[in-house]
Amino acid sequence: MDMLLFSLNRDTNMPLYEQLYEGIKEAIIHQKIAVGEKLPSKRRLSDFLNISQTTIELAYAQLLAEGYIASKPRVGYFVEDIAELPFIEKTITHTPDTPKKHTYKIDFSPGKIDEDSFPFTIWRKYAKDLIDLHSKELLQIGDRQGEYELRSQIASYLYQSRGIHCTAEQIVIGSGTEQLMPFILRLFNQASIALENPGYSAIPRNQLDHAVIPVDVDADGLLVDQLEKTEANLVYITPSHQFPTGAVLSAARRAQLLKWAAGKVSRYIIEDDYDSEFRYIGKPIPALHSLDQNEKVIYMSTFTKSLMPSLRVAYFVLPPALLARYNEIFSYYSATVPRFDQHILAHFMKDGHFSKHLNRMRKIYRKKHDKLLSILTKHYPTIGVSGDVAGMHILIQVPHSKDEQELQKIAKENDISILPLSNYLLTPVQAEFPTFLLGFGGIPIEEIEAYVDALMMAWSIRKN
Incomplete structure (x- = not known):
């Protein structure tokens, strides 16, 4: 094969290697690249697409791991026969549109930052x-x-x-x-x-x-x-x-x-x-x-x-x-x-400017942090709080008859995104109460109380 023609979007959060991997995979599945055909070398494809060889190596490595291509030492990568792979449809009649990621009205994710600052x-x-x-x-x-x-x-x-x-x-x-x-x-x-x-x-x-x-x-x-x-x-x-x-x-x-x-x-x-x-x-x-x-x-x-x-x-x-x-x-x-x-x-x-920005953001996040703790302490004293000495999230322990998965589902039904502690466990750890990460970095300070109230109302926890 002479070269691979794929459109890589540098303005999206999806890494370039993942975009390249998806593009080649789809081309193989839809038989746009024939079985046995040799893929371009990493150096040639790097020059052609103006991306690093590391990016291409990561994409090829994933394709290799999933059985879409095979490697011949000192020769290159070749397209495999995927007919026997159990997760490949034998006849592809329609490619459904990729569902858009849902944007929640209220988002307590710990990875959010203050965009306005x-x-x-x-x-x-x-x-x-x-x-x-x-x-x-x-x-x-x-x-x-x-x-x-x-x-x-x-x-x-x-x-x-x-x-x-x-x-x-x-x-x-x-x-x-x-x-x-x-x-x-x-x-x-x-x-x-x-x-x-x-x-x-x-x-x-x-x-x-x-x-x-x-x-x-x-x-x-x-x-x-x-x-x-x-x-x-x-x-x-x-x-x-x-x-x-x-x-x-x-x-x-x-x-x-x-x-x-x-x-x-x-x-x-x-x-x-x-x-x-x-x-x-x-x-x-x-x-x-x-x-x-x-x-x-x-x-x-x-x-x-x-x-x-x-x-x-x-x-x-x-x-x-x-x-x-x-x-x-x-x-x-x-x-x-x-x-x-x-x-x-x-x-x-x-x-x-970096030091100045950090000094400013420390003050902004501290105010959000203090306001969040004040609201929980004053109005929701049954909610336990930990992990509050630093960062842009705290942990809350919720005394409730429902478990973490049920409470997360209720939150989603009310257009609220919140992550349970169990998402980060490698092996099960017994917790006394359902525990969640409550991120506050991306929430406007004037909205913190309303957001917390909405979450607690969804969980039927009364405000004092």
Whole structure:
């Protein structure tokens, strides 16, 4: 086959690799690509579609895993005969329209931000300044670890805000935690990874070739005693604000965890510091990385909460001992974040606008946080609250005769989106009451009380 003609939409939240995967899959199913036909090489398709080879590799890997294509070493990828696949319709007469995602009138999702407070004017200025002939070199493929200018700004920010000493050379930029986690795991052969339970659900656990070990959390964070009894040599943890419970890893357990990592050469900690900027009670919690004397912590963070989810910029900081292996494995990769976006962000940080924006958003989210707690305490005292020291969501425990699934269904019937804690469990954990994540970041402060009242009314909980 000469080339694949697919329209990739860069203005949607769907990753480019997923769009490419869907396009090729549909072409194979509808027999627009013949059985046995060779797909274009990653390099040729990268040049033709103006996307990175990493994007193409991810798409091809998914097609390979699902049996749509086969790989012949040193030859390429070829279309398989899918007639025997049980999930393929033998005769396709109609392709139904993809249903639109429902937009709820009230949305308590924890991933929402305050849209009205984003500095559009300043961001637009940097974007406009970059898009001219003076920036034509940004049309070429950049550094595979991300633009050096942005990595330098991130290193400076981490030192000032989190006490982390690192260089730009240790930083790798990618389009989200979900994309960067497989990169990290490829650095370790036959690794067993421990994950917090409950924990971050966006990590594609079922797509990883690693043994996943759930480790419970309590009010002091990860149960390190439980971790020590496992065969894990990696642990993924959110120590400063555990997601979704909001627990903070205690000082004693931090020391215990660092000691565990130092016990074997193969052990490492992956610290996800996803929302450390927003803390409302007490002093800022130091990053685990800043306490590490043995270079056993791989630090991760993102601009999803601090700026916008759609920017799709995340990064990790590798200990020096892992840099050589990273450079060996990923020598042919390209950065998955557009260079223009990286430079806009770098200039935004360099000129001090990022710090100003964070200071402003801390005040805004603190006011929302305090108002939400005030409403629950004053008008709904039977509702338990936890995980309220930081971040953009709290946990509520709801004494009710109905379980989580029934309460979530009732909320949906009233056009309210709210997520139960059970969505984030790897293995069942018994809870005394149905527990939900109540996100407040994207709710206008003047609407918080009305939104909470609507939820409680749907659940037949009376207001005091």
